Amino acid sequence: MESRHLRYALALAEHQHFGRAAASLGISQPPLSAQIAAVEREIGERLFDRTPRGVFPTAAGVAFLARARRALCEMTAAAVEASRAARGETGRLRMGFIGSALLDPLPGVLGRFRRTLPDVRLDLREMSSPESAAALVAGELDVAVSRGAPRGAGVEGLVTVPIGADHLVAVVGVGHPFAGRAEIRLEQLAAERLIVAAPEQEPAVAAHLRGLFGVDATALDTATLSRDIHTITGLAACAVGVGLGPSRMRLASRKDIWFCDVAPRLRLPDLQLSFRAADDSPVLAAFLDVVRANCAEVGSRLDGVLAGRRARSSEPAPDRG
Amino acid sequence: MESRHLRYALALAEHQHFGRAAASLGISQPPLSAQIAAVEREIGERLFDRTPRGVFPTAAGVAFLARARRALCEMTAAAVEASRAARGETGRLRMGFIGSALLDPLPGVLGRFRRTLPDVRLDLREMSSPESAAALVAGELDVAVSRGAPRGAGVEGLVTVPIGADHLVAVVGVGHPFAGRAEIRLEQLAAERLIVAAPEQEPAVAAHLRGLFGVDATALDTATLSRDIHTITGLAACAVGVGLGPSRMRLASRKDIWFCDVAPRLRLPDLQLSFRAADDSPVLAAFLDVVRANCAEVGSRLDGVLAGRRARSSEPAPDRG
DNA sequence: CGCACGCGATATCTTCAGAGTATGGAGTCG
DNA sequence: CGACTCCATACTCTGAAGATATCGCGTGCG
Numbered sequence: 001m002e003s004r005h006l007r008y009a010l011a012l013a014e015h016q017h018f019g020r021a022a023a024s025l026g027i028s029q030p031p032l033s034a035q036i037a038a039v040e041r042e043i044g045e046r047l048f049d050r051t052p053r054g055v056f057p058t059a060a061g062v063a064f065l066a067r068a069r070r071a072l073c074e075m076t077a078a079a080v081e082a083s084r085a086a087r088g089e090t091g092r093l094r095m096g097f098i099g100s101a102l103l104d105p106l107p108g109v110l111g112r113f114r115r116t117l118p119d120v121r122l123d124l125r126e127m128s129s130p131e132s133a134a135a136l137v138a139g140e141l142d143v144a145v146s147r148g149a150p151r152g153a154g155v156e157g158l159v160t161v162p163i164g165a166d167h168l169v170a171v172v173g174v175g176h177p178f179a180g181r182a183e184i185r186l187e188q189l190a191a192e193r194l195i196v197a198a199p200e201q202e203p204a205v206a207a208h209l210r211g212l213f214g215v216d217a218t219a220l221d222t223a224t225l226s227r228d229i230h231t232i233t234g235l236a237a238c239a240v241g242v243g244l245g246p247s248r249m250r251l252a253s254r255k256d257i258w259f260c261d262v263a264p265r266l267r268l269p270d271l272q273l274s275f276r277a278a279d280d281s282p283v284l285a286a287f288l289d290v291v292r293a294n295c296a297e298v299g300s301r302l303d304g305v306l307a308g309r310r311a312r313s314s315e316p317a318p319d320r321g
Numbered sequence: 322m323e324s325r326h327l328r329y330a331l332a333l334a335e336h337q338h339f340g341r342a343a344a345s346l347g348i349s350q351p352p353l354s355a356q357i358a359a360v361e362r363e364i365g366e367r368l369f370d371r372t373p374r375g376v377f378p379t380a381a382g383v384a385f386l387a388r389a390r391r392a393l394c395e396m397t398a399a400a401v402e403a404s405r406a407a408r409g410e411t412g413r414l415r416m417g418f419i420g421s422a423l424l425d426p427l428p429g430v431l432g433r434f435r436r437t438l439p440d441v442r443l444d445l446r447e448m449s450s451p452e453s454a455a456a457l458v459a460g461e462l463d464v465a466v467s468r469g470a471p472r473g474a475g476v477e478g479l480v481t482v483p484i485g486a487d488h489l490v491a492v493v494g495v496g497h498p499f500a501g502r503a504e505i506r507l508e509q510l511a512a513e514r515l516i517v518a519a520p521e522q523e524p525a526v527a528a529h530l531r532g533l534f535g536v537d538a539t540a541l542d543t544a545t546l547s548r549d550i551h552t553i554t555g556l557a558a559c560a561v562g563v564g565l566g567p568s569r570m571r572l573a574s575r576k577d578i579w580f581c582d583v584a585p586r587l588r589l590p591d592l593q594l595s596f597r598a599a600d601d602s603p604v605l606a607a608f609l610d611v612v613r614a615n616c617a618e619v620g621s622r623l624d625g626v627l628a629g630r631r632a633r634s635s636e637p638a639p640d641r642g
Numbered sequence: 643c644g645c646a647c648g649c650g651a652t653a654t655c656t657t658c659a660g661a662g663t664a665t666g667g668a669g670t671c672g
Numbered sequence: 673c674g675a676c677t678c679c680a681t682a683c684t685c686t687g688a689a690g691a692t693a694t695c696g697c698g699t700g701c702g
Contacts, residue, residue, distance in 0.1 A: 001324065001396055001397075001399075001400060002323055002324050002325065003322065003323050003324040003392075003396070004323065004660090006396070006399070017678085018678070018679060018680095019677095019678070019679085027660090027661065027662085028661070028662055028663080029678085029679075029680095030661080030662075030663085030664095030679090030680075030681080030682095031660060031661045031662075033679060033680060033681090034660075034661090034680090034681095035660080037680085042400070043400050043403050043404055043407075044404060044407075045403055045404055045406075045407035046407075047403065050678085050679065050680095052668090052669055052670060052677085052678080055678095055679090058407070058601075059406045059407065059409075059412055059602055059603050059604065060403040060404065060406045060407035060603070061403070062406065063399075063402040063403050063405070063406035063411060063412075064399045064400070064402065064403035064406075066399075066402075067395050067396070067398050067399030067402055067403075068395075068396075068399050070395045071392045071393075071395035071396045071399060072392075074388050074389075074391045074392035074395060075322055075324070075327070075388070075389075075392045076322075077388050078322075078327070078384075078385045078387075078388030078389050078392060079322060079363070079364050079385070081384040081385065081387075081388055082364050082366055082368065082381040082382070082384050082385035082388075083364055083365060083366055083381065084384070085366075085380045085381045085383065085384035085385075086365075086366035086367075086379070086380065086381035088380075090384060091380055091384075280379075281380055282380050282381070283380065325689090338649085339649070339650060339651095340648090340649070340650085348689085348690060348691085349690070349691055349692080350649085350650075350651095351650090351651080351652080351653095351690080351691075351692085351693095352689060352690045352691080354650060354651060354652090355651090355652095355689080355690090356689080358651085371649085371650065371651095373648090373649080373697095373698055373699060376649095376650090
């Protein structure tokens, strides 16, 4: 049984006439008769009643035609779905991200992704930077947004591009002496009770801060550790101390807190977008297109990385287009 | 796109190896390569990654294969369903019947039908004999069980076989003088208040009774008219009068009624099974097979009728078996 | 480091199924 | 009763699928 037989049977059922059905198929009448006869011989049942008033499906024909229609629909859908999958319009993208990324780059990127590729299932999982790096290497994620480039085993197989810079800012409750001041000096922080991200959550930030404070890191050793930005601002609002975090923390502003720049301006490890270099998934490619379209400066960085990948992957099939 | 392409792609996905997939398909490797290449060219996307460690579907291939599997399932199902439909194992049978048929022939016939052809939808509608005849002619029913052969326009297109004989019996409440008597004479009934089927429900019976009672039909003119057998027995139990009905009414026995044979034994119009002579539906044929298997005496009557039909319908395709 | 092997792609030939043309036969209608 | 319509049959032909032989390439083992 070939799909041609299904098409021919459907055309015959539609036109109820061998000659016209054959014409609609672009063939002459005898081959159509032969093919229909072949199907009937294969199934062992007559599918059409040839009457002087037209050709009508038998009970067997009705049952056959119903399935034939569905089969042909599946076949065309196979081609369409394959094409869409190749363009990354269907499928799944598993993304790990740190909570602070939800404040700045992710809303725009994810919104655009949803709009341009509505049929891609987005699996979003908030996780710490070390967790996302491990999950990416293990193949449990397709893309990760972390702070600082991934560390650990297998990261050489990852491509990483910076997607957001931050400098250190302080946050205090509105009752704190710092409230109302545009900036404070780093030295002033050493005397304060600090609130910072937990090292196991953001080791890159923790190490960076320790470097900034130098040998006199007692302030850090007695700091209150927080899981995420919202805990830092919340604790600052409770006057537990002075929160320290990335500048995008300002986007999580509240009425009861005040942000101060820290002088000198101290750059934190960048937000990084990572994915497996060997991952040629079209969904990932489509996602990277969205990222590139959304942030121009990231785009140029990505282009450099992707140029190499695309050149390599297009070599085996240069005649594809 | 041909179903062959789907089969080849599925085999390749299964074996992850061109050579072995080709062998499993009974062809050599080069044609398989060519066919896979043809599909990929038609869709415009690579469906398989040829790696030194095996052949694996791309994202497009995964989407394609999923649909391909379904399409092939539908195709085989088309053949199977057509075959089943031709044998009358699927489809629908619309039957009209009079209530009294539910007492005797229908339980056995319908039970066997359900058992042997569980996937045929049975549409059962109780209706009077004239109604079922009209519905049969109009194509709203496939088969009818009525009392007496159908009358009216279009009945010449129907085939009718008797499927049950009845004689007239009387039914009375247990308090009635007739109670306990095995039989009573027809003349004795003329003096009783009678309960009979309404003429519009069963005109054949009504006409027959009028013939039996002859010119002195005043008893019938003043009779209580009932819609069905259960109303007759129910009214008899209430001592409203003497019920008259077909002998299969005995099967609707109750503690509070008594049945008497009527002497002389008066045969009522037979229960008749009717269907359109032009109806070559396999479901109808399968149903008639069940009827034949269920009642031997009906079978022989049916055989005579069906022999002619089958000879005619098999002429155009004598080589079918 | 090189050779051999495995595997997919390519080239060329062959075959057969499907398509075309011509015609036959059955049924219908004027 | 003849002409017409329509499907089936007979026969030829073409093209696509398949077979055989071979190439190119990458891998892995010696």
